Amino acid sequence: MSATFVNVSSAVRRSAWARTAASLLIMLGLWILATTVLGVPAFTLPSPAAVTSAWWEAASGGGLFSDILVSATRLLLGGAAGISTGIVLGVLAGLSGAVRVSLEPLVNAMSGIAGIAWIPLALAWFGTGLAMSTFVIWNGVFFVVFANAALGVSRVQPSLVQSVRTMGGGWWEVLRTVILPGALPDILTGVRVGLSFAWRALIAAELLGAPQGLGQWINRAALNQRSDQILAGCITVAVLGVFLERVTVSLIAKHTVVKWGTITDASGRGGR
Known part of the structure; x- marks a missing residue:
């Protein structure tokens, strides 16, 4: 370089x-x-x-970090479920025409429904516990990851697959060395978008019924008519959302597809 x-x-x-x-x-x-x-009133817009x-009042008391931990745990569980199932079924749909024809119409129909629209039904099905938030997050992540994984697999050049097969590589070798690396940029795009959807849906779910979490912390502030706490909670949600995207997904991309030269990062770097 x-x-x-x-x-x-x-x-x-x-x-x-x-x-x-x-x-x-x-x-x-x-x-x-x-x-x-x-001179905007403090109740409308706190300084x-x-x-x-x-924010410091909530943080020093420990309650804010407890709610952040609860929300992060929910996001981790639901996100892991949505990402894993989305990648597996998306790759299968990209590899198999029969699987794609079977799943794509249903996935396309379901993905058109906003994640927060499922919250009332999820509350009726699962109550306000971990299962409800896991379902809401899975719903926000799965469809985007599935669609991008299937798209990424379909973009892999058949000549690369044939090259590995010609050299004696089996299907596992093809999947590991050609298909998954080739589809990874699209998969990471799906993960990035899906997690942002899931984060918003999680906060909405916590606002409506979860006993703990950042959304419920904002809800308690609203019940107490604390505009300053509401805005502090919203800023915290925004900062954590940016942190989630920049530190997690971008870090994975930096050490995989950017390093391999498959895509470039924000600075225009790609490859070694």
Whole structure:
């Protein structure tokens, strides 16, 4: 890798961080302007200082981190179920025309229904326990991962498969060395989108009926008419959502498809 390429990549990354920081500073400035100069009532829009104080109040008491842990556990269980079943059935649909014809119409029909639309029925089926949140998260993840896994497998070049077969490789070798690596960029896209859907659906489910979690923490703040806590909870949800995407999915991509040169990252890097 040339020094010029490294310098260009570093400049692109710095530029991206600079634009993000500028956007956040503009939003913060408008927020301060609305609450101080324009005199928006605190009940409608609490000041940044009030929201920070409310967040610290919840964090120092331990309740906030307990709710975050509960929500993260639910997301981990439901996400693992949705990702694993979506990849397995999606790969099978990509490999087998019979499986694709059998599953795709049902998956397409079900994926058109928003995840939060299932929450009332999930509450009737499972109550407010872990099974309800697991189902809601699975529903948010599975269909997107399935569709992207099937798409990724269909994009693998048949010539690559034939090359491995010609060299004596069995179907497991073809699957491990050609199909899964070739489909992984689309699978990771599905995981990224699916987890964002699932995160929103989980917060909605917790708002409506779960006994604990970030959504229920926001709901308690609403019942107590604490606008500062509501906004602090919403910001926490947003930050954790970004963290989930940047640290988990992007980290996996960096050490797989970006490293292999299958796709490029935000800086334009790809391959070794």
